[in-house]
Amino acid sequence: xxxxxxxxxxxxxxxxxxxxxxxxxxxxxxxxxxxxxxxxxxxxxxxxxxxxxxxxxxxxxxxxxxxxxxxxxxxxxxxxxxxxxxxxxxxxxxxxxxxxxxxxxxxxxxxxxxxxxxxxxxxxxxxxxxxxxxxxxxxxxxxxxxxxxxxxxxxxxxxxxxxxxxxxxxxxxxxxxxxxxxxxxxxxxxxxxxxxxxxxxxxxxxxxxxxxxxxxxxxxxxxxxxxxxxxxxxxxxxxxxxxxxxxxxxxxxxxxxxxxxxxxxxxxxxxxxxxxxxxxxxxxxxxxxxxxxxxxxxxxxxxxxxxxxxxxxxxxxxxxxxxxxxxxxxxxxxxxxxxxxxxxxxxxxxxxxxxxxxxxxxxxxxxxxxxxxxxxxxxxxxxxxxxxxxxxxxxxxxxxxxxxxxxxxxx
Amino acid sequence: xxxxxxxxxxxxxxxxxxxxxxxxxxxxxxxxxxxxxxxxxxxxxxxxxxxxxxxxxxxxxxxxxxxxxxxxxxxxxxxxxxxxxxxxxxxxxxxxxxxxxxxxxxxxxxxxxxxxxxxxxxxxxxxxxxxxxxxxxxxxxxxxxxxxxxxxxxxxxxxxxxxxxxxxxxxxxxxxxxxxxxxxxxxxxxxxxxxxxxxxxxxxxxxxxxxxxxxxxxxxxxxxxxxxxxxxxxxxxxxxxxxxxxxxxxxxxxxxxxxxxxxxxxxxxxxxxxxxxxxxxxxxxxxxxxxxxxxxxxxxxxxxxxxxxxxxxxxxxxxxxxxxxxxxxxxxxxxxxxxxxxxxxxxxxxxxxxxxxxxxxxxxxxxxxxxxxxxxxxxxxxxxxxxxxxxxxxxxxxxxxxxxxxxxxxx
Numbered sequence: 001x002x003x004x005x006x007x008x009x010x011x012x013x014x015x016x017x018x019x020x021x022x023x024x025x026x027x028x029x030x031x032x033x034x035x036x037x038x039x040x041x042x043x044x045x046x047x048x049x050x051x052x053x054x055x056x057x058x059x060x061x062x063x064x065x066x067x068x069x070x071x072x073x074x075x076x077x078x079x080x081x082x083x084x085x086x087x088x089x090x091x092x093x094x095x096x097x098x099x100x101x102x103x104x105x106x107x108x109x110x111x112x113x114x115x116x117x118x119x120x121x122x123x124x125x126x127x128x129x130x131x132x133x134x135x136x137x138x139x140x141x142x143x144x145x146x147x148x149x150x151x152x153x154x155x156x157x158x159x160x161x162x163x164x165x166x167x168x169x170x171x172x173x174x175x176x177x178x179x180x181x182x183x184x185x186x187x188x189x190x191x192x193x194x195x196x197x198x199x200x201x202x203x204x205x206x207x208x209x210x211x212x213x214x215x216x217x218x219x220x221x222x223x224x225x226x227x228x229x230x231x232x233x234x235x236x237x238x239x240x241x242x243x244x245x246x247x248x249x250x251x252x253x254x255x256x257x258x259x260x261x262x263x264x265x266x267x268x269x270x271x272x273x274x275x276x277x278x279x280x281x282x283x284x285x286x287x288x289x290x291x292x293x294x295x296x297x298x299x300x301x302x303x304x305x306x307x308x309x310x311x312x313x314x315x316x317x318x319x320x321x322x323x324x325x326x327x328x329x330x331x332x333x334x335x336x337x338x339x340x341x342x343x344x345x346x347x348x349x350x351x352x353x354x355x356x357x358x359x360x361x362x363x364x365x366x367x368x369x370x371x372x373x374x375x376x377x378x379x380x381x382x383x384x385x386x387x388x389x390x391x392x393x394x395x396x397x398x399x400x401x402x403x404x405x406x407x408x409x410x411x
Numbered sequence: 412x413x414x415x416x417x418x419x420x421x422x423x424x425x426x427x428x429x430x431x432x433x434x435x436x437x438x439x440x441x442x443x444x445x446x447x448x449x450x451x452x453x454x455x456x457x458x459x460x461x462x463x464x465x466x467x468x469x470x471x472x473x474x475x476x477x478x479x480x481x482x483x484x485x486x487x488x489x490x491x492x493x494x495x496x497x498x499x500x501x502x503x504x505x506x507x508x509x510x511x512x513x514x515x516x517x518x519x520x521x522x523x524x525x526x527x528x529x530x531x532x533x534x535x536x537x538x539x540x541x542x543x544x545x546x547x548x549x550x551x552x553x554x555x556x557x558x559x560x561x562x563x564x565x566x567x568x569x570x571x572x573x574x575x576x577x578x579x580x581x582x583x584x585x586x587x588x589x590x591x592x593x594x595x596x597x598x599x600x601x602x603x604x605x606x607x608x609x610x611x612x613x614x615x616x617x618x619x620x621x622x623x624x625x626x627x628x629x630x631x632x633x634x635x636x637x638x639x640x641x642x643x644x645x646x647x648x649x650x651x652x653x654x655x656x657x658x659x660x661x662x663x664x665x666x667x668x669x670x671x672x673x674x675x676x677x678x679x680x681x682x683x684x685x686x687x688x689x690x691x692x693x694x695x696x697x698x699x700x701x702x703x704x705x706x707x708x709x710x711x712x713x714x715x716x717x718x719x720x721x722x723x724x725x726x727x728x729x730x731x732x733x734x735x736x737x738x739x740x741x742x743x744x745x746x747x748x749x750x751x752x753x754x755x756x757x758x759x760x761x762x763x764x765x766x767x768x769x770x771x772x773x774x775x776x777x778x779x780x781x782x783x784x785x786x787x788x789x790x791x792x793x794x795x796x797x798x799x800x801x802x803x804x805x806x807x808x809x810x811x812x813x814x815x816x817x818x819x820x821x822x
Contacts, residue, residue, distance in 0.1 A: 040473055043471070059456065060454070063449075129676060132676065196413050239472070270655040270681040
């Protein structure tokens with residue numbers, strides 16, 4: 001029997017999805033699970049997007065252009081214009097979700113053995129894509145105490161070698177919810193210029209910036225137009241994760257030509273999803289206002305509830321719909337599995353993502369979990385009651401933990 | 412300005428799509444182009460599939476399971492059962508078209524530097540996927556004189572090295588239309604067993620087998636269940652290329668577990684496409700009967716028309732909807748470009764795919780083109796009239812070419 005490849009062995013299993021069998025077992029036992037482990041929002045997809053698909057009138061579901069339907073790309077360029085991201089449809093390749101955009105960026109800019117620096121904790125699948133591309137991730141650590149602010153540029157500098165080809169950021173951040181300031185991004189710009197690196201930026205949560213804080217895109221930074229690749233997706237923007245429509249955006253012609261070859265090899269992105277995405281651009285502003293208000297209310301409820309719990313600390317994120325909380329526990333993986341296997345609070349439990357899966361440094365994040373606030377406040381309330389009780393019962397609870405973090409979280 | 416990767420430089424541009432700018436220019440000049448260059452059928456997608464999407468009733472377009480919607484996988488296993496391919500839904504991962512299935516197979520079974528043997532001419536994007544995966548393609552030549560029958564196993568044996576990990580076939584074949592016999596496939600089975608190789612088989616044209624010839628799947632071969640990966644797609648079956656729904660099928664658990672990690676990294680295949688695909692399984696048999704009759708009529712018209720032309724030879728394929736023709740020309744790339752740039756027959760021209768793009772051996776296929784018979788006979792008739800006139804006018808026509816091939820083509 002022939003053996004699978006080494007890279008398949010090395011390929012990490014999704015840390016977010018590896019608890020799924022335990023969740024399925026709990027469900028079979030009739031327990032209710034609050035899913036705060038995955039960024040699958042409960043927000044409704046805009047009607048305008050769904051109706052476009054329902055009214056699909058072509059007789060043949062044809063391949064689209066490998067770069068995506070031209071009318072969609074033109075309209076998408078207009079959408080970016082509203083965020084002062086000035087691109088034409090020729091600067092855009094539509095992808096199979098944001099995932100493919102990240103892979104295309106790695107394939108186009110990096111060779112096997114090259115290195116990419118990523119602030120950690122980071123979206124766990126960056127590890128998978130790096131493995132796919134044979135690229136080595138060099139993590140630069142950010143910390144819960146600062147709400148996961150960008151590490152000082154000097155920390156990046158320490159990691160730069162001859163093999164360093166790119167820096168990859170996520171802004172607003174998954175899993176941290178952190179929104180980078182203009183100053184932070186400008187410091188990255190200078191670094192990128194100094195070392196002639198690519199700057200890849202995953203900005204799929206742009207619609208989810210709170211507290212009137214400014215969203216700054218890498219596309220706004222002057223002087224690094226040739227270094228920058230914007231990675232995007234409609235999954236979160238329109239709560240249309242299953243449409244599998246993302247975008248790869250760059251002003252660098254060589255990069256676009258390279259990515260186009262990868263795009264041509266896989267023929268085209270999905271037609272139905274693009275039809276939904278094109279129509280979704282007409283989603284009324286009121287939709288986003290109401291979604292944003294909803295997320296802010298959930299965030300505040302969640303962060304406040306967490307910081308009231310003994311020994312728990314959760315910074316208040318300014319973007320996306322995730323928060324990382326530090327819990328008084330020995331090991332987040334064990335705790336999250338225990339929640340599903342052994343814990344019940346009025347026949348309910350909660351599913352969280354252990355933060356360890358978002359760190360590349362071994363041992364980091366062992367007492368942290370990522371919480372996606374993708375459920376309504378009533379469910380969040382039940383989930384937080386479960387969590388508080390679970391922390392009280394959990395055999396691996398740390399001794400002598402206090403409320404110290406709570407005040408910090410309210411800053 | 413940072414440089415793109417070496418693999419992006421090496422990545423081949425799609426030979427099928429590289430003539431597109433010339434076609435666009437011809438269209439701007441008002442010329443009608445008969446597109447025989449690409450496997451985009453004009454056949455209508457079954458109503459049952461389109462209606463399922465039109466009736467999509469969920470409020471949120473959610474991620475599906477990374478392996479695909481379970482109910483769809485179960486129904487798909489039933490579909491395979493009708494072809495005596497006995498698999499369960501756990502042996503199936505739904506992919507972003509057949510393209511992703513091929514890439515997953517390469518990533519799961521092969522390391523960078525490993526070798527895959529592929530009978531040439533082969534589907535051009537296999538080159539792209541191999542480049543993506545860092546795998547080296549070793550072509551084993553098949554010839555137009557035999558209609559592109561499987562080369563003798565001894566020719567494969569000559570190419571086997573320590574790095575050989577797999578054999579990749581396409582059956583029925585794109586671009587050849589050749590349908591492998593049971594004997595041919597059994598000889599491959601013995602070879603695969605002898606050298607402990609993977610056997611990857613792209614069988615997306617299974618519905619298009621003609622002349623009552625038997626379709627034999629690699630999944631029918633006894634004793635190599637652990638070696639075999641079936642690569643599939645609904646694109647051609649239901650004329651739904653834009654749905655981007657394929658499948659990766661294997662009884663080898665290690666392979667499935669490996670592929671699942673790659674599947675999880677990209678989260679899920681497209682939801683709308685899967686909804687269409689699941690419904691499409693109920694397409695009435697009459698649809699396929701009528702489609703098949705249509706293709707047989709087109710094939711016969713095309714092959715007969717070609718073989719009547721002076722100096723042209725075209726074997727009669729038993730499957731898919733492609734034929735390779737040998738033309739009395741100096742260079743197929745030049746000829747196909749000339750057709751678009753410089754030729755007009757009553758303000759019409761024809762777009763063909765130079766066969767060179769389907770060969771890996773330099774210089775092979777220089778006087779061959781691939782013709783996709785994806786247009787109605789009336790259009791094919793016009794296209795063949797254009798082609799005949801073009802061959803008469805083309806400055807690079809070979810001297811002294813005769814009708815010799817014509818009779819052979821009618822065998």
